[in-house]
Amino acid sequence: MNDMSPEKKERSKLAKWSRRGFIGAGVLAGGGLLIGVGVRPGNPIDKLAGKVATGDGEQLVNSWVKIDTNNIVTAIVPHCEMGQGAHSVLAQMLADELDAAWDKVKVMQAPADGSYVVTDTARMFLAPFTMNAADWIEPTWDGLFTQMARLADAMITGGSSSIRTTGQHSMRVAGAAARKMLVGAAAEAWSVPAGEIVTRDSTLIHEASGKSAPYSEFASAAAEQPMDQTPTLKTASEYRLMGKSKARTDIPDKITGTAEFGIDAAPEGLDLSYAAVVRPPIQGTSVASMDATRAAEMPGVLQILNMGSFVAVVADSYWQAQQAVNTIQIGWTESESPIKTMDDQFAAFAAALDDAGETGGKEAAAKGNAQDAFGKAAKTIEAEYKAPYLAHAPMEPLNCTAHFKGGKCDIWTSTQVPLMARSAVAETIGVSSEDIIIHHPYLGGAFGRRLGAEYVSMAARIAKATGYPVKMIWSREEDTQKALYRCADLNRLRAGLDDSGNIVAYDSVFTQRHDPAEACVPAMYAIPNTSVRVAEAELHLPFQAWRSVDHSQQGWFIESFIDEAAHAAGKDPLEYRLSMLKDAPRHLAVLEKVAEISEWRSPLGEGKAKGVAIVESFGTIVAEVIEVDMSSGKPKMTNIWAVCDAGYVMNPDGFRNQIEGGIVFGLTAAMYGELELVDGAIKQSNFHDYKMLRMNETPNIAVELINSGDVPVGGAGEPGLPPAAPALTNAIFAATGKRLRELPIAKQFA
Amino acid sequence: MASFTLNGQETTAEVDPAMPILWVVREKLGMNGTKFGCGIAQCGACTVHLDGQPVRSCSTPIAEAEGRAITTIEGISGPDGELSAVQKAWVSEQVPQCGYCQSGQIMSATALLRDNPQPSDEDIDAAMSGNICRCGTYTRIRRAIKVASGQLEPRSEEA
Numbered sequence: 001m002n003d004m005s006p007e008k009k010e011r012s013k014l015a016k017w018s019r020r021g022f023i024g025a026g027v028l029a030g031g032g033l034l035i036g037v038g039v040r041p042g043n044p045i046d047k048l049a050g051k052v053a054t055g056d057g058e059q060l061v062n063s064w065v066k067i068d069t070n071n072i073v074t075a076i077v078p079h080c081e082m083g084q085g086a087h088s089v090l091a092q093m094l095a096d097e098l099d100a101a102w103d104k105v106k107v108m109q110a111p112a113d114g115s116y117v118v119t120d121t122a123r124m125f126l127a128p129f130t131m132n133a134a135d136w137i138e139p140t141w142d143g144l145f146t147q148m149a150r151l152a153d154a155m156i157t158g159g160s161s162s163i164r165t166t167g168q169h170s171m172r173v174a175g176a177a178a179r180k181m182l183v184g185a186a187a188e189a190w191s192v193p194a195g196e197i198v199t200r201d202s203t204l205i206h207e208a209s210g211k212s213a214p215y216s217e218f219a220s221a222a223a224e225q226p227m228d229q230t231p232t233l234k235t236a237s238e239y240r241l242m243g244k245s246k247a248r249t250d251i252p253d254k255i256t257g258t259a260e261f262g263i264d265a266a267p268e269g270l271d272l273s274y275a276a277v278v279r280p281p282i283q284g285t286s287v288a289s290m291d292a293t294r295a296a297e298m299p300g301v302l303q304i305l306n307m308g309s310f311v312a313v314v315a316d317s318y319w320q321a322q323q324a325v326n327t328i329q330i331g332w333t334e335s336e337s338p339i340k341t342m343d344d345q346f347a348a349f350a351a352a353l354d355d356a357g358e359t360g361g362k363e364a365a366a367k368g369n370a371q372d373a374f375g376k377a378a379k380t381i382e383a384e385y386k387a388p389y390l391a392h393a394p395m396e397p398l399n400c401t402a403h404f405k406g407g408k409c410d411i412w413t414s415t416q417v418p419l420m421a422r423s424a425v426a427e428t429i430g431v432s433s434e435d436i437i438i439h440h441p442y443l444g445g446a447f448g449r450r451l452g453a454e455y456v457s458m459a460a461r462i463a464k465a466t467g468y469p470v471k472m473i474w475s476r477e478e479d480t481q482k483a484l485y486r487c488a489d490l491n492r493l494r495a496g497l498d499d500s501g502n503i504v505a506y507d508s509v510f511t512q513r514h515d516p517a518e519a520c521v522p523a524m525y526a527i528p529n530t531s532v533r534v535a536e537a538e539l540h541l542p543f544q545a546w547r548s549v550d551h552s553q554q555g556w557f558i559e560s561f562i563d564e565a566a567h568a569a570g571k572d573p574l575e576y577r578l579s580m581l582k583d584a585p586r587h588l589a590v591l592e593k594v595a596e597i598s599e600w601r602s603p604l605g606e607g608k609a610k611g612v613a614i615v616e617s618f619g620t621i622v623a624e625v626i627e628v629d630m631s632s633g634k635p636k637m638t639n640i641w642a643v644c645d646a647g648y649v650m651n652p653d654g655f656r657n658q659i660e661g662g663i664v665f666g667l668t669a670a671m672y673g674e675l676e677l678v679d680g681a682i683k684q685s686n687f688h689d690y691k692m693l694r695m696n697e698t699p700n701i702a703v704e705l706i707n708s709g710d711v712p713v714g715g716a717g718e719p720g721l722p723p724a725a726p727a728l729t730n731a732i733f734a735a736t737g738k739r740l741r742e743l744p745i746a747k748q749f750a
Numbered sequence: 751m752a753s754f755t756l757n758g759q760e761t762t763a764e765v766d767p768a769m770p771i772l773w774v775v776r777e778k779l780g781m782n783g784t785k786f787g788c789g790i791a792q793c794g795a796c797t798v799h800l801d802g803q804p805v806r807s808c809s810t811p812i813a814e815a816e817g818r819a820i821t822t823i824e825g826i827s828g829p830d831g832e833l834s835a836v837q838k839a840w841v842s843e844q845v846p847q848c849g850y851c852q853s854g855q856i857m858s859a860t861a862l863l864r865d866n867p868q869p870s871d872e873d874i875d876a877a878m879s880g881n882i883c884r885c886g887t888y889t890r891i892r893r894a895i896k897v898a899s900g901q902l903e904p905r906s907e908e909a
Contacts, residue, residue, distance in 0.1 A: 083848030083885045247844060254849030255833070255840045257783020257823035261850060264782040274777070299766060319773040320766075322789075395787050395795055395850040395884045444785070444850030445884050476788045653844055653905070657890065661847055664886025687792035687882060696875035698888040 064174035065094060066108075067219040071202050073100040075171065078110040079162040080416055081250055082443035082450070083661075084717045085654040086162035088248040092651060093167045096241035097175030097234060100215070101201035107249050112418035112438035157416045158451055158545065159516075160618035160715020163650055168713055176231035178222070185221035186213060236648065236709065243707075245653035250442070260441040262414030265401040265471060267439075272401065273302055275462050275472040276321035278328065279310045279482040281681035282335040283542055287311060289331035295324040304328070305465055312462050318473050339540035340680045342488070346386060349490035349511045349537050356509050356535035358494075364513060365521040368529035373505035377496025380505075381568045383561055385493070386742040387553040389541050389675040390486035391690060396444020397479050400459035403469035408435040413456050414443035421453040428457040429464045447665070448545040452484050480690050481682040484544030485675065487512045491557040496529075501569025503580070505529045508557070511537035512550070516617070519550035522558050524587045524616060525580040540680065547665055548718040551617040555722025556670075556729070556743070559613035563730045564739065573730060574600050574612045574625075586708050587614060590623045590643045597704055598625035598641040607631035608638065611731025613723035619714030620646040624663065624723040627699075630735040634749045637667070637699045637728065645706040646714035655716045656703040662720025663701055668693040670725035671746045691746075754815040756781075757825025767813035771805075772796045774812045775822060783823035783853050787882070794881030797854035798822050804861040806880075823853035826860055836860050839894040842904035847885035855881050859895050868899055 066074045075091035091107045094100075179199055186204040187194035190211050198205050205212045215222075236243065253259035266272070280286060292304045295313055300320035305312040311330055315321035339345050359371060374380060400413040402425075409431060415421045418438045426433045443450055459472040489512040496505030506527045513520060513534045520532050546552060566576035574595055581588040591614055595601065600610060607629050614623040627639040642659055649655045672691035676683040684690040703720075729740040740748060753762045756779065763778050775781050775798070784807055787795030791806035798807045799821040800814070826834050833841070836859050846852045855878070862869055862877035869877070874895055883891065896902040 083846075085847070245844075247841065248846075250849070251841055251844060251846050254846040254852055255837045255856060256827060257781075257853045259849055260782070261785075263786065266780065266782065272777075317765075317769065317773055317777050318786075319769055393884060395785070395793070395848065395882065397786060443848060445848040447884075473786070476790070657844060657847060657887070660889055661886035664888065665884075668886075686790055687788050688790065692793075692882045692884065693886070693888075694880075694882065695878040695888045695891065698886075701889050 064171060065098065065178045067215050069216050071214040071216040072104050072106055073098065073202060073215065074106045074108050076108050076110045077171075079157040079166060080109070080414075080418070080440060080443055080446075082157065082414075082416065082446040084157075084162070084658060085248050085250075085651065086157070086167075087250055088246070089163055089651045089654055090167050090171045091249065092241045092244075092246055093163070094171040094175035096239055097172045097231075098179045099199040099201070099240075100175075101203075102241055102246060104202050105249075109440065112422055112440060157446075158448065160620075160717040160719065164619060164713040164715060167650065172233055173231060176233055177227050180228050180231050181222040181225040182215055182218050184225040185218040189218070189221065242650050243648070243652070245651055248654060261396050261444045262401075262412060262441055263396055263399045263444065263471075263473065264441070265412035265439070267401070267403070267410070267412065267469065270403060270469040272469050272471050273314050273316065273466070274318040274321050275312045275314045275459070275470050276318060276325040277310050277312045277458065277472060277474060277478065278325055278330060279478060280332045281481065282332070282337065283482065284337070285333045285335050287330055288333045291329040292327075294327040298324040298327070300324075303466055305462065307458075307461055307465070310458060312458075312472070314462065314466055314470055318471070322473075322475055335680050337540050337680055339677070341677050342388070345488055345540050345677070346490055349488075352511050352535040352537035353490060353492055353509055356533060358507070359531075359533075361509055361533035361535035363532070364517070364534050365523075365530060365532040367527075370505045370507050370529040370531035373529035374494065374496045374507070377505055378499045379497045379568065380494060381497070381564060382492070382494045383564055383739075383741060385491045385557045385560065387487075387489045387491075387556065388673060388743055389488045390546055390552075390669055390673045391480050391483060391675060391684075392445075392447045392449035392486075392544070392546055393480065393687075393690065393692070394443070394445030394447060394449055397476055398449075398455040398474040398483070399472060400456045401469065401471040402456075402459040402463035404429065404460065404463040404467065407431055408437075409460055409463065410437050410439065411456060411460065412439040412441070413459070414446070414450055415440050415453060415456065416443070416446050416448075416450040417453060421456040424453040424457045425460040429460045447547040448549070449484065452544050454484075476687070477685045480675075480685050485541045486546035486552060487514070487539050487541075487543050489553055491553075493557065493561045495561065495565045495568075497565065497569055501565075501571055501576075503527045503565055507531045507533075508561075509533040509535055510554075510557070511535055512539070512553075514543065515545060515549045516551070519554040519617065520558075522562065524584045524614075525562070525577075526583055527580065540677065541675070541682075547662070548617055548721040551615060551718070551722040552666070552669070555613070555615040555617070556725040559615060559723065559726035560729055560739075560741070563611070563613075563726065563733065567733070573734075577612070577614060586645050586706075586711075587616065587621055589706060589708070590614065590621045590645050593704060593706065594623040594625050594641055594643040597643065597702060598627070598639075600625060605629075607735075609731050609735030611727045611729065611734055613726035613730060615719070615722035617715075617719045617722050618717075619712065620644055620716070620719035621714075622659065622719045622723050624720075624727040626724070626727040626731045628728070628731040628735055630732070635728070635732050635735075635745060637697070639699050640701045640724075640727075642701065642703045642720065642723075643706065644703065644719065645708050646716065646719075647711040648707050648709055648713050649705050649716075650713065652705055655705060658716035659703045659720035660701050662718060663724045664693055664698060666721035666724030667698075667728060670728050670743055671697070672744050674744050674747075752812045752816055754812075754817065755819045757821055758819075763812065765812060768811045771798060771800075771807035771810050771812050771815055771820060775807065775820070781822055781824050785850055785853055787851065787854075792882075793851070793854075794858060795851045795854040797857040797881065799857060799861060802861070802864065804858050821857075823857060826856070834860065835898045836863060836894070839898035839904065843890050843894040843897060844905070845887050845890040845894050847887055851881060851883045851885075855883065855891055859891070859898070863895065863899055868901065869895065
């Protein structure tokens with residue numbers, strides 16, 4: 001394990017990032033050289049102008065910003081908008097550096113084009129080891145990484161990364177560079193020193209001569225200016241938009257029903273047909289037999305397609321297609337998976353952990369000598385935790401509209417990975433990527449699910465088979481039962497305590513390690529001897545990153561077990577954690593603050609109890625306290641307090657909204673989330689048996705933010721989730737003495 | 751053939767009378783604000799008003815709308831496009847995240863406030879618990895309903 005403290009690691013990353021800022025932006029503009037030569041006829045960026053600046057009089061200043069004749073600044077944003085607010089906040093960051101008037105700023109989704117690969121984000125996903133590469137190797141990594149990002153179709157939205165990668169290293173740089181280009185153009189025209197020109201509210205001003213002009217007047221000339229490769233960025237005291245709770249730009253359309261989601265695709269001039277699909281109940285199997293006699297006679301049915309790995313009915317309306325597909329009798333090939341029930345799955349996990357024993361498996365992290373320390377411990381505690389499979393269940397069911405004509409294919413879909421979807425389609429239907437256009441509007445939720453693109457390929461196959469434009473929609477049942485999933489897992493933990501109850505040895509072994517690599521390590525706590533191990537076991541259901549990924553189960557494992565240690569030591573669980581955070585001042589401050597706002601140290605109300613948990617994920621430290629009322633015999637959540645330190649928050653209200661959402665997502669899973677298997681197939685099918693937390697069960701949530709500065713910006717979309725489940729189960733333990741070592745909770749109090 | 755008013759307009763649709771209102775409105779009449787979420791009246795994303803009462807349009811056949819008034823999210827702003835009090839509160843409280851469920855949430859909240867201009871927390875629970883928000887914006891929805899009903903002051907932007 002790297003023994004640098006988290007703060008130190010972050011700071012060393014920051015030093016590199018600020019140097020790399022321009023290179024990131026250059027890459028994002030389509031190659032390091034492009035940005036330097038600006039927008040001129042004949043160079044590649046000019047081709048980009050043809051795709052993104054098509055309006056009358058619009059001028060592309062660099063690949064991230066265009067200005068029209070009405071002085072409207074448009075931020076061209078490479079990340080998708082799936083509810084996290086990135087479109088708005090990325091524009092806020094660019095506009096601040098550009099000194100643009102916020103009421104004249106618009107946001108545009110960047111097209112699915114290789115020029116908009118999000119290199120920094122991709123780097124975090126694909127090669128986190130390069131983030132700490134030695135300085136001398138940096139230029140090489142950058143060059144290599146450009147290639148990697150392009151090869152990997154890295155136009156990705158995920159990992160709570162948009163603001164801290166693209167925002168910090170590209171949008172701000174692009175805004176500052178564009179401002180400098182505008183100033184340069186005005187200085188030339190007015191024959192005054194550039195240093196005498198100030199900018200505010202999308203206006204260039206030279207006070208001495210009394211000259212002023214809107215940005216639009218110099219947009220064309222600015223594009224001819226050299227682009228500063230390392231423009232000076234504002235410091236926090238100079239921010240006008242960053243750090244402010246500006247209203248989100250996407251909200252007005254989302255309250256009038258006019259916002260367009262993938263499922264709303266209505267391409268002009270196309271007469272759409274609709275497809276409903278049935279996939280195999282156990283993935284990896286295929287159609288063995290099919291009787292569609294009844295479906296063929298149903299009204300509106302146009303075609304019945306046996307695609308091998310799925311069956312589709314195409315009809316005049318989705319409703320007719322779904323009714324018809326429901327009547328088809330399908331026999332599927334036998335599954336090779338030996339796992340038929342969740343007991344089988346957990347037995348397979350247990351077998352892998354048994355094999356690993358007390359020291360086996362792959363080392364994920366090690367510090368000191370855990371085995372030795374266990375031998376000397378005054379007391380050892382052990383526990384085994386079980387996490388279930390979970391579905392993402394975004395509100396917008398998976399869907400994709402495809403039109404295949406003349407060897408070309410148009411796709412309309414909600415996706416987190418437009419370029420990967422394009423490559424998947426290219427491979428599936430055997431056409432070149434250049435002949436595929438991906439149109440990607442708003443996503444009706446994703447939470448990781450839309451990092452997969454199998455549904456996009458399915459629609460392309462249907463469109464190719466029919467030859468006419470088809471909108472394929474998955475039923476909620478298909479989405480619940482035949483999708484991609486948060487993994488189940490089994491975790492065995494041991495802690496050795498000394499005479500005073502301090503943890504002197506810690507060991508954890510489990511079977512699933514996906515991402516982020518550090519999620520399984522209780523690194524913030526001062527535990528001298530740690531051993532974290534993975535004993536890999538096969539999953540029956542296909543894996544897909546699910547909001548906060550490994551932190552979603554590891555946060556619960558670790559913070560439940562630390563709570564067990566506190567109780568075994570006879571200590572207050574919050575004070576116990578504080579005692580282990582002496583070397584982690586940011587964590588300490590977050591936990592102290594949540595103790596204060598939750599009145600942790602004050603007497604509790606009748607029948608009430610509180611639980612606490614703290615997890616750092618995606619660069620943000622979040623501590624949560626949940627208060628439960630057990631007086632009815634069932635847990636009723638009454639209050640939740642959360643304190644977050646993300647370093648610096650760009651839009652406090654937007655950040656709080658994400659944390660609130662992460663908490664509800666985490667509590668939904670904790671209370672209800674579970675997929676059971678019957679003969680290897682998922683039993684739950686829709687919201688009546690795969691339940692969601694609802695209004696009447698959601699208590700007050702108070703979120704406080706700490707801007708500790710001095711570190712890079714942390715993420716917002718995921719970090720609220722991991723502490724929610726353990727804070728709740730810890731509260732239930734405090735109230736009842738019942739330690740919950742499996743989820744979900746609700747059925748254990750039925 | 752079904753005849754009804756849609757957001758005040760006399761409308762007819764040549765469809766199977768069993769076809770749910772949701773799909774008639776979306777696919778046959780081209781109004782996409784009403785959303786498909788579950789198909790079994792469990793999530794509320796498809797909520798519309800039938801003669802002013804909230805119904806789950808995914809599970810209500812168009813035959814039931816015969817001669818009646820359907821109102822969708824597209825029909826609740828003023829004729830000049832002025833936002834309703836509920837919509838304004840949804841903006842001031844910055845409610846939506848992905849926004850997909852919000853048409854249904856707003857339709858449920860609008861019906862609640864018409865019948866009950868000063869709803870209590872319990873009234874809000876009763877009226878809104880049929881609408882799922884997977885992004886988890888419930889606390890903001892509650893606050894927005896209180897803002898729309900004058901029980902709370904709107905949030906200021908710089909807060």
